Amino acid sequence: MSFRPRGSRGGASQAPKGYIPGLGRGAAGFVTQSDIGPATGRPKSATADDGDDAGAAAANSSSGTGSRAAELRAAKLAMQKMQKAQSTTAAAPTPFEEAPAGYVAGAGRGFGGSTHTNNDGPTGSSGPAMEGSLFSGKDEAQFDDDDDEADRIYNAIDERMSSKRRKHNNDGNNNSNNQSSSSAIGDQFRDLKEKLADVTEDEWAAIPDVGDNSLRHKQKRREDVFTPLTDSLLESRSKHNADASAGGQNALAGTAQVMDGTATSTAGFRTNLSGLAEARSTVMSMSLDKITSADSASGQTTVDPKGYLTSLSSTKIASAADVGDVNKARLLLKSVRDTNPKHAPGWIAAARVEEAAGKTAQARKLIMEGCEVCPDSEDVWLESARLHSQDQAKTILAAAARRMPNAVKIYLRAADLEHHDSTKKAVLRKALEANPNSVTLWKAAIELEDADDARVLLSVAVEKVPHSVEMWLALARLETYDNARKVLNKARKHLPTERAVWIAAAKLEESQNHGDMVDRIIDKAVRSLDKHDAVVTRAQWLKEAEAAEASGAPLTSAAIVKCTVGRGVDEEDRQRTWADDANASLSRNAVSTARAILAHSLSSFPTKRSLWLQAVDLERKHGTASSLDEVLAAASERLPRTEIFWLVRAKEKWLAGDVDTSRNILTEAFKANPDSEPVWLAAVKLEWETGEIERARVLLSRARERAPTARIFMKSALLERECKNPDVALDLLEQGLQKYPTFAKMHMMGGQICSEDLPKNKDSLDKARKFYQRGLQKCPNNVVLWCLASQLEERVADYSVGSASAGVTKARSLLELARLKNQKNPELWVEAIRLERRAGNDKLAISLMARALQEIPLSGLLLAENITTSPRVEQKSKSAAAIKRCPDDPRVITAVASLFAAERKNDKARKWFERAVVLNPDMGDSWAKLYAFELDAGTKETQDKVKERCISAEPTHGELWCKNVKAMSNRGKTVAENLDAVAQSLRDRMRLN
Secondary structure (H helix, E strand, O other), rough: OOOOOOOOOOOOOOOOOOOOHHHHHOOOOOOHHHHOOOOOOOOOOOOOOOOOOHHHHHHHHOOOOOOHHHHHHHHHHHHHHHHHHHOOOOOOOOOOOOEEEEEEEHHHHOOOOOEEEEOOOOOOOOHHHHOOOOOOOOOOOOHHHHHHHHHHHHHHHHHHHHHHHHHHHHOOOOOHHHHHOOOOOHHHHHHHHHHHHHHHHHHHHOOOOOOOOOOOOOOOOEEEEEEEOOOOHHHHHHHHHHHOOOOOOOOOOOOEEEEOOOEEEOOOOOOOOOHHHHHHHHHHHHHHHHHHHOOOOOOOOOOOOOHHHHHHHHHOOOOHHOOOOHHHHHHHHHHHHHHHOOOOHHHHHHHHHHHHOOOOOHHHHHHHHHHHHHOOOOHHHHHHHHHHOOOHHHHHHHHHHHOOOOOOOHHHHHHHHHHHHHHHHHHHHHHHHHHOOHHHHHHHHHHHHOHHHHHHHHHHHHHHHHHHHHHHHHHHHHHOOOHHHHHHHHHHHHHHOOOOHHHHHHHHHHHOOOHHHHHHHHHHHHHHHOOOOOOOOOHHHHHHHHHHHHOOOHHHHHHHHHHHOOOOOOOOHHHHHHHHHHHHHOOOHHHHHHHHHHHHHHHHHOOHHHHHHHHHHHHHHOOOHHHHHHHHHHHHOOOOHHHHHHHHHHHHHHHOHHHHHHHHHHHHHHOOOOOOHHHHHHHHHHHHOOOHHHHHHHHHHHHHHOOHHHHHHHHHHHHHHHHOHHHHHHHHHHHHHHHOOHHHOOOOOOOHHHHHHHOOHHHHHHHHHHHHHHHHHOOOOHHHHHHHHHHHHOHHHOOOOOHHHHHHHHHHHHHHHHHHHHOHHHHHHHHHHHHHHOOOHHHHHHHHHHHHHHHHHOOHHHHHHHHHOEEEEEHHHHHHHHHOOOOHHHHHHHHHHHHHHHOOHHHHHHHHHHHHHHOOEEEEEHHHHHHHHHHHHHOOOHHHHHHHHHHHOOOOEHHHHHEEEEEHHHHHOHHHHHHHHHHHHHHHOOOOO
């Protein structure tokens, strides 16, 4: 702000003398102790230049004293000096007029001792304007000695407090200069606080919580230990209470509740334990009553003196809640008895409640009252007999029998109480006199008799109870054949709607080898039941047939099936329904019933190939050699153009050692099928396997003339190759390829003959390459052909043509070309991976495996190869991933089982191997690995069992299996021999690894 003289319009004039810029607007700073921290002095304000006025000097001289009052007084003295200076210079010329009386410079612009904060920090400042604003009218210019004394006292107190703080912070350092140089506590951690900005959220979350690690949590709390009091102490306490209660005083000053022999009382009062002995006596009596009532039926009470105390310790003592429940039940049942005294279940329930509560005598008393009130209730009398001893029970049951002579249960219970058969018979005969129509009594009486007496009783029983089928059938079983027929005829007249009588008659005739009568009886039974409107469903008849088979009557079962299997079946559903019925019966081990159903089906559908195959399978698994031959002969006769029945029959005869009969069967098959390739090949195989090579060669020559096929040419070349005639075999292959150029197996065989049977030179290599090249041109989608061609190129070093690395390169290029033409083929990927591993390129093999799994993630072959070739530490994780992708692939399951076997986890390995062979019984590799595992970890029994199962399965697939079986050295070997060879090769490989 600028000042102008009155009347002037030009620039700014000179400021008045003693003017302090900003002082009129309150430019006076101050500091507090909280701003600078403890044990530190106030920072001194910046000193003014040498040319400053007295106000600034006064401010500088007053700063840093530590007393606010002293600073204010110093400021006031400075203002007084300023006023004196102004009065001495009043006579000097000035552009302003003379100030009026009482004028205070800056007061008109609001100067009143306000504060101002500069860049250096808060500083205290004072000026002339403090007059009249802080002390409100008091003459502040005059100070006396008391004020100076007060200032000195305050300064001394401030200095002492500061020294104490310095001593505490600096450990006894009395140097006062450290107070101004030491920093605040907050400044000491400023760098650490700045670093908190770089802390991440995860690091914040990782900071542990502050736990309570005090000693009280580390010490283990001791459990309370209660020591039982001795009887002497309890007795003395009881006497003390008795003495205290003498003279009319009440021993129970508080409230005492006695439950189960124990006493509890409220706090602050004495406890009366005098009822302890009474409680023990009660428990003892309850235990004795329970033992007494435990054998009330026999009337004997036996107490084991050795184990009695032990049994007492295990006796359950009723609690207060149980006692309350018993009381409630008593009241409720008493109300029931009072309301309806003739209600027998009420009396029984009341007696059982008392029995459960251990009051056997009360229970007996109640039940006897019930017998008097409800004399016509069987249940009340039986309950009474149960609660009483044996002798008393007999008396009670005798009274009940007199009261209710038709009560069968009373007589049966009375017979059970007797210990001798004679007395039991007497009781039952007495009962039969009163109840001659009771089937239950007749059965009980007959069971006690021998065969002759039982026959007599049954003769009477069927007259008294003619409606009982069991009586008639039992009597028929005890009679002779003629008498049994008479009995069954009588039963049929009395029970015309009962099918069991007819079936029993059929079984009777079958037992006498009257097979023709069985069919007649069952047929008559069906018509008779229909005439009398007896409803018997088809399912019930089939169930009766299975029951007859189970009882040893297969003819009766077949007759039932023959007469009833077609009932209620639509014409168009008969074949399917009968096939399902046969399978259902076979699943329940009813072989004869299933055979009869199929026989009936074939009689209705004699040209159905599926039914004949089902019958052949049944006879092969459950029949005999003769029954199988009969079914095959009938099938061949019904379906002569179906080669399978001729071939199976001839094979069965050949396996049985009857080669001549097998030749005759094939001769008949030739007549029925002169141009059939399977029949020609079967005949060739028969002669080949029996060592008749010339006859096999002649048959193949005739087959090439009459029924030329690609397989016949291949078999001809295979025969010549086995006979060590490679040139003849190659000529036959060339002839076959001219007619059938797309038959890949002939290309493969030509390449194998040239590479394996001929001398290993460049000519043989060129011939083999020629066969493979022609095959790849004609059959570009045949994966095996590509693999054989790559394997040939890999072995070029064996033919002295090129280096091994060059061969590997050529084989790699062939496989890459094969993968381009056959996308997503796992066999080609596996062959490429194995090629790199054989060449020592493990990293490249791993890369190829990763690419293959990306392209074909669900290939069981690739996953199994990945498990087998991975390092041991990675096999478990890769096995788990493979099982998730292909849980039902036998190759993956076998790989996992092999892993378990390598870790000697035999039970798991056996379980997984079994799962693999069940998933695909045709996989020979699974059988071989299972057999190899059993050879190492199993027993002779398990090894033989695996071999038998493999022979019955006759596997034909599998990499190792086919490689071994198709080797020329293994031609003609059985399944068992091939299994041994493959398993031995696997064991040798495991030993090398």
